[in-house]
Amino acid sequence: MTWQEDTWLRDLDESVIIESTCLKCGHVWLQSAIQLLLKVDHRNVRMDEVARHLACRRPGCRYVGVRINLLKNEDTSGFVGGMP
Numbered sequence: 001m002t003w004q005e006d007t008w009l010r011d012l013d014e015s016v017i018i019e020s021t022c023l024k025c026g027h028v029w030l031q032s033a034i035q036l037l038l039k040v041d042h043r044n045v046r047m048d049e050v051a052r053h054l055a056c057r058r059p060g061c062r063y064v065g066v067r068i069n070l071l072k073n074e075d076t077s078g079f080v081g082g083m084p
Contacts, residue, residue, distance in 0.1 A: 013033070
């Protein structure tokens with residue numbers, strides 16, 4: 001069982017950005033989990049189902065099937081410590 005089969009779309013936090021890559025043309029686009037939830041009819045879908053049924057956004061391609069990566073959209077603080 002993969003992480004995509006374990007993760008539900010409704011469980012993703014607002015700070016998560018979904019990076020989708022078309023399997024045919026390689027076009028990459030970013031969208032938030034909330035934007036994707038608004039497009040999906042049912043909220044009870046797993047991420048593997050989203051990857052199988054999401055169509056490419058590039059005009060002229062419209063291939064159905066993408067590779068999905070999750071990116072955190074949170075600020076990270078740098079290391080503040082140091083050697084005395």
